[in-house]
Amino acid sequence: MRALTLLLSATVLSATAFPTVAEQVRIDRDAMGVPHVFGETSAAVLYGAGYAEGQDRLADMEMSRRRALGRTAELLGPSAVASDIISRDRMLPPAELLRMYRALAPEYRRMMQAYVDGVNRAIDEIAADPARKTPYEFTQWGAKPERWSLLDYLQMVAAFPRDREGNELQNLAFLNAMVARYGEAKGRAILDDLVPPSDPDSPTAIPAGEDLAPARPMPKATYLTLDADKPGAPTAPPSTSTQDHSRCLVIGPQRSASGKVLMLESTADGPEIHLYGGGFDSSGFTGPAWGVPIMGRGPHHGWLVTSGMSDSTDYFAEKLDPKNPYRYWFDGRWRPMERWQETIHVKGAAPVVHEVAETIHGRIISWDKAHGVAYSARYAQRGHELDNWVGVVEMQRARSLQEFEAKGIAALSTDFGVCYGDEQGNIGFWETGLQPKRAPEADPRLPTPGTGQFEWQGFLPLAERPHMLNPKQGYIHAWNSKPTTWSREGDEGRFGATFRTWLGNRLGAASHGTTLLDMADYNRQIWNAYGARDRNQTSPDFFASSLRAAAQAAHDPEVTQAVALMTSWNGLYEDRDGDGAYDNPGLTLFRAWLQIAPDMIFSRDIGDWWKTIDEKRYLKYQTSFLLRALQGPAAGRPLSFDYFDGRPREAVIADTIRRTIEETRKRFPGKPMDAWRTPIFWKYFTDQPDEPGRPSLPDDDERGTTTWAKLGIGPKIVPLNGGEEWTGLMELGSAAPVLYSVTEAGGQDQFIDPAGHGTPHLTDQVMMHVDGRFKAIEMDPAAVAHDRVSSVTLTYRH
Structure with a gap:
């Protein structure tokens, strides 16, 4: 069945065609290697974006593609099988992706295809000159760059950004342990202590009284059980580490020296890009193989994106048929799970066959067959993943606050916290995405019985999702924060009075006559508070x-x-x-x-x-x-x-x-x-043991490795300033637009040739980041042309 689906998908894709045209695309690069892509149409611009990112970050893009497809073990061996299983459990069927793709407007489909075509042009150039142009990582993997299909790209868009994983099974295991020790009443009281449905002392991104959405009552938490005995000690599903460290600080015009909005963002590493033409005039940070800036600025507005913390994922406890564990009880009858096998090819080892099972709620992520229960994950964004791409495109192409909300915010299906500012002096915040209306009896901290009585009852309309405009306090600070006082917490979101926004809120509240230089110093202080590196730290x-x-x-x-x-x-x-x-x-x-x-x-x-x-x-x-x-x-x-x-x-x-x-x-x-x-403490760019006298931060889950450090063509360690990898600064006003930014993990161009030689931009920002210095990304076309170091013009035939 799935083989037939794949064949059908390929046939549909090959039949998707647009009139053949030839368009010119120019890519200028500045002194820091940032690409500025100019084209007449949005498709031409995305073609140039795919080509430029393929030149700069193809190894990262390849790993992102394989993570989305569950194929990393083909390169990394047995150690990657577990993560590939997670990806296969969450991968969307090709037919479902194509349904979403066909529902998009023709312009979006052309843009997506153009991006893939641009990446493939970069890959074709590698194939024509592999001795010089193959990224070093591919030689270590023993693989050649493979051309991308549109389905590959759609899977990547659907996989990133992913809704937050649930933590209901950890909470249930804790509750069961406390009930076994103290009895039902006291065990539940201890659960409410450690995992409160809501802590009223938690700081919120939207201050009390500023939410434009109607407050919703906090439902009474109820521990629901299946008809049978309570599950024993459920096994938590495997998970990949999620680094939700995006942070925004927006200073309104009444607090700035210039009377203009100031915006600061810090987040994970990624390439930068400037797009101009086809409705685009935007510069900012993007992700591997995303194409358009996820956060950044246009000439008249800026938008910053953090991972939201409204609970949009639920685990459902499926009651299993004692005679057949692949049947579950729903709406008064036993139903068969949909099942299929995925073969994971493993470098240096035999293939692994993984069975995937799915119920009406979603994929099975954990089994407790001894107690007749399986747990499935339901994601609010399921079936709307590609809408996120549309929302990100339209947030930057918006020409007004109204367009930003109606075309950008409204399209987002995933839970984000989005900060906004414009040259008219408006500042705003939205907690986005499809947010489920749960059954009144359901306790989202714990698995919900999947027998049919406690199903979701639709989603909150846009007007009822948390949002605010121009708060009286004159600033906005969000760092994966609890959105409102009425938002629940305790499943994924964990806040409390000491939450890491403490310093940013104090700086925002004390700000007066603030300048961009002050914003850079605010960032330094927030970095130095270590909230991005150690979430137990506080004042x-x-x-x-x-x-x-x-x-x-x-x-x-x-x-x-x-x-x-x-x-x-x-x-x-x-x-x-x-x-x-x-x-x-x-x-x-x-x-x-x-x-x-x-x-x-x-x-x-x-x-x-x-x-x-x-x-x-x-x-x-x-x-x-x-x-x-x-x-x-x-x-x-x-x-x-x-x-x-x-x-x-x-x-x-x-x-x-x-x-x-x-x-x-x-x-x-x-x-x-x-x-x-x-x-x-020191930041290590390799997995080497700590040097005596230069310790790394204990239990630093942000620690990673870079190819350039392993090869010795960049620093292996630098002093740890406590910050996130990428930081951007902007002032929104009448002057020519500029984005100021810096990245810790190296530079724009991460290409290393097969002989182990890197580009000038491989690590040219590492020490800038250590010192808190920023580069300027010009956006005015004349300024870009004046300052460009290189330029190439491509012809896009499609």
Whole structure:
């Protein structure tokens, strides 16, 4: 059946044709290698984009393509099989992709095909001169660049960006463990403590009273079960690491020195591009094989995109037929799952046959056959994945705020947090995407019974999704934030009072007469707070009153000194005197205390769940959970369980400080407490062991490797400034538009030839990023032509 579907798909694609024409496309490159693509039509511009990105990032694009198709094991061997299985479980059938593709307007279809044609032109040039033009990574993989099909590109667009994965099975395992230990009532109370449906102290991207959508009541959380006994200990599905670190800070005209909107964005690494023509006049950051800027600016407006945190994925618990585990109960009868096999070819090993199963809700992502249950994942965007591409295209082509919302925001199916600004002085924020209306009884923290009684009841219309325009506070700060006070959390989103937006919100609230240089310094400070690298970090002043009360009650000079040092630290990782150690010893003590205190307070009662509950989540809650415990009744949502076991809070806190002193002293033998200064952390671009005296950040899940560092043609380590990879700055006004940006992971052109020689732009931004310096990407065509270092004109025949 699936072979027939693939044959049908190929036939449909080959029959898709447009009149044959020849168009000129010019690609100018500036001094930093950024391509500026000029064409008369949108298709011509996308052809040039595909060609330029194929030249710069073909190895990255190839890996992205194979991740989307579940084919990385063909290059990487057995270690990649698990990730390929995840991709096969989530891949869309070709027929479904083609249905979405055929529903697009003809211009969008032409643009997509043109991008693929541009990539293939770059690949054809490699095939004509493989000894010089084959990217080094392909020689290491033992593979040749393969031409792309339109279906390949559609799968990549559908796979990125992906809705957030659910965490219901981790939550259920925790609940079951607590119920087994304490009984139903107390077990549920502990779940509500550690995984609250909503923490009222969580900061929100949209301030209270500013949401233009009607507030929705917080439904009462109900633990729904199947007809049979509760599932035992479900196995959490495998997952890939999701780095949701996009951040935006928008300063409105009343707070800026020029009276114009200022915008700041930081996110993951990716190529940059400037498109001009066919309705495009935009520059910004894009992803591997995306083609158009995902975030950036036009001549009159800017748009910044973060991963949203409205829960748009649910796991459904499917009740299995005791006689046949491939049948499930839905709407009063047993139904067969749709099943097929996927063969994963593995470099250096035998092929792996993987069985995929699907119910009416979605693909099975975990089995618990012993308890007669399987878990399927339902994604709100399913069937609308290509709409995201359309939305991104129209956000940058919009000529007004109204067009931006009606053509761009309205098209997005995935959950994003989108920040906006324009030269008229408007600023705005939207939590986008298809957001399900759940059954009133459903608790989205836990799997929903899939028997038919608790189905989704449609999606929120655009007007009812969280959004705001021109907030009274005069700024917007979002960092994968909780959107509104009425938004639920506890499945994927994990926030609390200490959430990492603390510094950006303080800077925004204090901003006055702000300039672009001030924005660059705001970015430096936010980087130095390490919220992008360690989601348990926060400012000590959240805990200051509890720590000082404990010190006062303890009558212990060492405790008093430790508290004074911790509360004197401003939360920034700074080495202003350049001696290789962070300036304030309070940093050392506070970092240690944030791990020791929750272990001492919570482990007796709930084991290590206080931290393991968030192992698969990018955003961590343990610091806010600790704060709620220390605040007691003063917390916005007080804990219902006594984790202090009847002891006075101040006494327990004092004990945690003493343990912190005891453990930290071992690292600094013979030194007084005020000399306990932590050596600065370093960013490693390879997987080599840490060098003595130059440690990497412990448990840094952002650590990765680069080919250029392994080959020794770029730095292997640099001082860690705590920031994300790509950062962009802009001021929206009447002057010629410019985007200021920098990327940590190297430069624009990541090509390395088969002999291991890189381009001049391979690592030309690494130290710029370390120092917080930015380059300028001109957008005015005359300025681009004046400053260009190279230019090529292509003919696109189609």
